[in-house]
Amino acid sequence: MTTHQDDVQSSPHELQRKLSNRHLQLIAIGGAIGTGLFMGSGKTISLAGPSILFIYMIIGLMFFFLMRALGEILLSNLHYKSFIDMAHDLIGPGAGYYIGWSYWLGWILVGIADLAAIINYLGFWLPPDVGFTPMGQALISVGCVLLVLGLNLLTVKLFGEVEFWFALIKILAILGLIFIGGFMVLSHFHSPDGTASSFTNVWSHGGMFPKGADGFLAGFQIALFAFVGVELLGTMAAETKDPEKNLPKAVNAIPTRIILFYVLSLFVVMSVSPWDKIPADQSPFVSLFLHAGIPTSAIIMNLVVLSSVMSSMNSGVFSTSRMLFGLARGGQAPQALARLSKRAVPAQGLIFSCMFIMAGAGLQYFVPNTVEAFTLASSLCVILFISIWGLIMVCYLRYRKQQPENHAKSSFKMPGGIWMSYVVLAFLFFTLVILSLEPDTLKALMISPLWLVILAVTYRVLYLPRIKRQLLKQL
Template identity: 65%
Template structure:
């Protein structure tokens, strides 16, 4: 075989850089606007009141620093395809194995949470009547098959679909903000007699109406809204001109958080006082329902459904790339490292789909969709925090052992190691906060089981390699 043929074969067996800056920017925004914002913010508001605005700003700042660390590491060596590569290189093979498989499970649990959300929002079109457990399972299976079909297409098509999914979310939130501002400035009065006004933010117990306990409890669900922002890191291997496009995507995160989280929820709580918002109903849907605009509420439900499908689409994409990377590092079965003729890791996709189908059984055994959603989101939040800590740990090793790379970096983490220690301490504090509520404590108690499974798998199958 000629050298030219060998080169072509190697290129065909690697991921292609098919995602443009337009795709990357919208994938990053789509990752930042997740199911947690649309479905989870109602419960967070009921726990923390208007102090939720400060919660989102604090978490947003910490996640931004994680993304800056991730960006500097990926750009320090363009051979790094994802955080599996740099954690393996900087900490050791066990770290790559841990972060890859844990990140895979993160998105599987999010996929299961998204299935709960899909069933929950479809009830709106079923006159609010809950589906039977078997109907829930059938809806889950149909959703998984649909998402699998999208992901088996080319990477460029995935980017295009995510672009439009994210654009729908952005337009919806902008429309909600504009509609809310109109209601506030015209003194709109709902059917329940509530007058839309900015004073609703502090007239019902102040900015911290539920005290320190409520403020801390708000972090439990709020942090889930941010999982997925690091998806930019898993698309790095398939992004054109990463030196230019990756920093753009990362640096725009604070602006997104202010617009899509803080401003949107500020408007929601100004139109409807925080203590009048039903924690079991999306406040985004509720705002239009309060206004008596039935058609707008229907449209908003469709938007929320598209947001959930977008989250699942991103999650299935991410799980397949993690398994692909693990396979190339000989830390997952070899078939996961093979690409089909569209340069998609199809075997990895099939495996993730089977695991999601097993997760669909949760809809049968836990028919309460809100409870199933809370359990799945809490577990994924804990696992995401562990992944973020590994990214920061990798940065600390990089800063110490590769000073020449840090010195010439054009995209440095502000504050360097000190920032890493502050953010790691914050995340450890969030894990403690998760232990304070009964429903989140259940997921916290289950999480060590995953670490045990990982340890057994690594020692028995991959450590010798």
């Protein structure tokens, strides 16, 4: 007797379950260590000071509950391939349409932000008074997109393997930084400017909240961007071997990863170098070694953060192509995007997504300031992801109401259940309010309703007539 999973495994028209536990665990960690941590934390520290540690702990706690809710829903029905199926079934086709296309655009914006970060990191090797020309920036961006496209076009197993090694490099680098930074503090290392490394550096330069409540709140926007990708597990449900065993493992490890990779690493960074000496436009992981007068280590760390950005873009291209595949299978995107290549990869979706990320190369012409380009793209991206995370929680509430029998027999129940869902939703609303307080993020917030209008028009003009035609055929 064949199971549904066996059918999926053997069908050339379905995504294949090729990602092993090894791939899933490392991709989950890689998703939790994104460009926002390596590049964005410099600006977040300049805005919030040491209170960034509390920001990451609060966001990390909320995301643990969000991922537990997502995990319970996905495991309740293994026919759900991604968020689209889940939202379509539990809320309605309009929600599936919104979440699919918004997730696609969100990762396109992540790709554009990543291109800005790559240019910023490559500038590390140029003399201080020399920068890339706009044409040079655009050509580098095109080359990076083509490389990621080539990797994804081969097989999902190769994607998993590449992402595995990208994630491993990030993990080893952060563990190395914690070890070296800890040794510098314990040995009372003095930097070339005379600053002594000490744990007291964290709170002795204005306390834990040196910028007050305003600075603490302002730090949430870029810190939230650092968490984009944690929900990647939800897009991999259809390509994961033994999801009942492997998904819970990956989700339950999230709190430990947040404390280790975010809180502890930044605590060490601010112990070695006081927070007010960390440049806002540079990765604090690189500036730590520069400040300490160890340029060789700074070069190595810069290569690591470059690989991290490539990893982020790699994940983004992977997830957008799977979203387009799901949308097309549901008749909510052009049917060409529903076809798989001989290697069971949604090649058309990959090319479609990469064309839009490539358009981000054009952004390097109009916004040559890479930090400004990064902030604009990441702000728009965060707004979209807040709405997607919110819809995941709404899906959970609908699941509890519509499928109480599935919840009762679930072996992976979300702690806190319904009341905790409302807490997470209140937190996400609170983050939207925070975005209205800063001028650069307020701009992005004011532009974002345009996306709602585009989706509403395309849904009514392109999708609803198709549903009506299908219903008429059935009559």
